[in-house]
Amino acid sequence: MxxxxxxxxxxxxxxxxxxxxxxxxxxxxxxxxxxxxxxxxxxxxxxxxxxxxxxxxxxxxxxxxQPIADDEVAEVIEARILLEGHAVRAIAGDPAAIEALVAALRGNLDDHRGIDPTDVAGFAKVDAQFHQLIAAAGRNRLLTGFYTSLGERHRRMTTTSVHRRTGTSQRILDDHHELIEAIAAAEPEHFIAALDRHLLAVHGVATGTGTRSGEPR
Missing domain, CATH: 1.10.10.10 (Winged helix-like DNA-binding domain superfamily/Winged helix DNA-binding domain)
Structure with a gap:
């Protein structure tokens, strides 16, 4: 290298x-x-x-x-909701696919709970894997590839939020449990609503904001 x-x-x-x-x-x-x-x-x-x-x-x-601008966070959140929501809708009528995804997500959540909350890098990595499992379940390689391209921004947003707000780690774990239950029940609209609440609460930005960072003084 x-x-x-x-x-x-x-x-x-x-x-x-x-x-x-x-x-x-x-x-x-x-x-x-x-x-x-x-x-x-x-x-x-x-x-x-x-x-x-x-x-x-x-x-x-x-x-x-470059700081993470509020509008960038809102755009990443919007893209993630669209892609993950599409994936869950795509498998809602396929019990075998739902069962496989739920098993993988529960395994991920168990791993997540075992990570020391002070290990922000490890926590953010497993968090990203959780959402990537959902996106990949839709079996659309083009959309999965696009979602993977958001991975670095996803990690940065998560590490920033965990550093910034006390209780964010536990909030993520609790919300992931709710997301798994919505998938297990084959309720994509419930999943999408829960995902929207989850991402906005964790990252603390309402969609539609448009703050841009300035230049160094």
Whole structure:
């Protein structure tokens, strides 16, 4: 693995885990020292992260880590409700598919309950897997692929919410239990309503908001 690739992966993971927070201004020199590399691979990594929308570069000033804007959260939530709701509707008339999904989700929930709440990275990873199981159950590879592309934003949103609000971890576990029961009962509309409440409560943003982050001062 090249130095640029290593820096890219490690800085990105730190952003996803909220170890580097939105609004933080990073310098090439600071990151080069942190990872014991020259500035060239750091610059390459920053350019790649900028192209993916994780940061914005300001010449001679540094790289601003893009905060999670309220409208981005609302858009991700809307997409997730549409995709997961579609998947549950698609299997509502298939008892075998429902049984298989419910078994997988209950196994995931057991794993989730076994994670130390202070392990935010592990908690967010299993949370993402829970929702990916639901999306994949719809057996539409195109939609599943699109849902998977939301995974990194999903992880970042979850780690941010768990860090920000006391009780979020337990809320997620309780809500996941309700979602499983709605699927087991083959009630997609109940599932969609519960998912909507779950995502809005966990991430604390009402759909339709449009706040955008500013530039560094």
């Amino acid at each position: 090249s130095a640029a690739e290593r820096v890219y992966r490690e800085v990105k993971e730190s952003i996803l885990l909220n170890e580097i927070t939105g609004g933080e201004l990073l310098s090439e020199g600071e990151i080069a020292t942190r990872y014991s590399v020259s500035r060239t691979p750091v610059r390459e990594a920053f350019l790649r992260l900028e192209s993916e929308g994780w940061m914005k570069l300001y010449p001679k000033r540094g790289a601003l880590v």
